[in-house]
Amino acid sequence: IIETPYRDALGVWGRVFKISPGKNARQQIKSRFGVSARKSPVDSLITLGGAIINYPCPDKNWRPFALKAARELWQQEKIEAVISSSPPVVSHLIGGELKAAHQVTWVADLRDLWSQNHNYIYGPVRKFFDRRLERKTLSKSDALVTVAEPWAEKLRSLHRGKPVVSITHGFDPAEVNSPPAKLTAKFTITYTGSIYPGKQDPVKLLDALRDLISEGAVKPGDIEVRFYGREQDWLDNAIAQHGLSDVVKQHGLVPRQVALEKQRESQLLLLLDWDDPLERGVYAGKVFEYLAARRPILATGGSRGDVVGELLAETGAGVHAPTLADIKDTLRQLYQQYRATSAVAYHGDEAKVNQYSQREMARKFAGLLDGNT
Numbered sequence: 001i002i003e004t005p006y007r008d009a010l011g012v013w014g015r016v017f018k019i020s021p022g023k024n025a026r027q028q029i030k031s032r033f034g035v036s037a038r039k040s041p042v043d044s045l046i047t048l049g050g051a052i053i054n055y056p057c058p059d060k061n062w063r064p065f066a067l068k069a070a071r072e073l074w075q076q077e078k079i080e081a082v083i084s085s086s087p088p089v090v091s092h093l094i095g096g097e098l099k100a101a102h103q104v105t106w107v108a109d110l111r112d113l114w115s116q117n118h119n120y121i122y123g124p125v126r127k128f129f130d131r132r133l134e135r136k137t138l139s140k141s142d143a144l145v146t147v148a149e150p151w152a153e154k155l156r157s158l159h160r161g162k163p164v165v166s167i168t169h170g171f172d173p174a175e176v177n178s179p180p181a182k183l184t185a186k187f188t189i190t191y192t193g194s195i196y197p198g199k200q201d202p203v204k205l206l207d208a209l210r211d212l213i214s215e216g217a218v219k220p221g222d223i224e225v226r227f228y229g230r231e232q233d234w235l236d237n238a239i240a241q242h243g244l245s246d247v248v249k250q251h252g253l254v255p256r257q258v259a260l261e262k263q264r265e266s267q268l269l270l271l272l273d274w275d276d277p278l279e280r281g282v283y284a285g286k287v288f289e290y291l292a293a294r295r296p297i298l299a300t301g302g303s304r305g306d307v308v309g310e311l312l313a314e315t316g317a318g319v320h321a322p323t324l325a326d327i328k329d330t331l332r333q334l335y336q337q338y339r340a341t342s343a344v345a346y347h348g349d350e351a352k353v354n355q356y357s358q359r360e361m362a363r364k365f366a367g368l369l370d371g372n373t
Helices: 012-016 025-032 041-053 060-076 090-102 124-138 149-158 203-214 233-241 256-265 286-293 307-315 324-341 350-356 358-372
Strands: 081-086 105-110 143-146 164-166 187-192 223-228 248-250 268-272 297-300 318-321
Touching (some): 060 090, 081 090, 090 105, 203 324, 223 256, 286 297, 286 307, 297 307
Parallel strands (some): 081 105, 143 164, 187 268, 268 297
């Protein structure tokens, strides 16, 4: 691991709008203009400005520092292959330059897609330039990798004739919850990471909790729901509207190690599956990190029979509850178990869970390199 300096692409604009690092820049700018609506003309202006300032990537200013470090590394090591992984997509620009300079094997790994990204926020003009740059850059690669077969099909359609394989995400074996951490005294449900409005919906969980509490099936003093990640004003509003402010709280960004500790001590881990029908067949990346926590996973949203549900059923690591009725039934059963034993039991199959470790990822990448070098 080689750490390098870095210059933020926002630069002077971040200082003009007094944007605090570590917090949602869009929300901070909207607050400066007194805008609270989830979508407004200010959002359109922010998106346009970001499309220009951040092209082709918010981390573009890392490139010269990374190339300098690579040149120094090349003098010390015998390097036969390069794997560039995105995000950020600037990694592929760097990979392409190293391929051209040293004529080594280059595999471009897209953990998220580039111009075909399902969370693409820019308009058609920016997308035209992104797609053109993607084609030009990745045309030099020896093979492409992404996380799921539906995304691999998308890449094959854009990069015709290019070898494309799917290698799922995996959990870090060093982060496995072993020996198991002491569990929280309360029936704690924890979510860590970003939430993509319109793609993931935590409101279904709020609906279920409100109903269960009003029915007397769950005691509000027993339960605690924790969100760790960038704080969202709309989520706070939804929590208040459901009358759950004493039960559900956002705790903001925390260091990764703290997030892992919160996962390990939780009775239940919340996974927000994708509600976008275009993304059926794609794993929610957070599920792999959760597998290392060795705690039961409750996946809400998505559709019945999707890959997340199949993975949880295969490994025994959790339950997929796509509908409100499913969520209520699952929470009722797990809460009853908690009341009886003070804990929600984890039933993951160790051998099957380990098929999704980063060791398995490494084995697949090694096979791909052996076939291309």
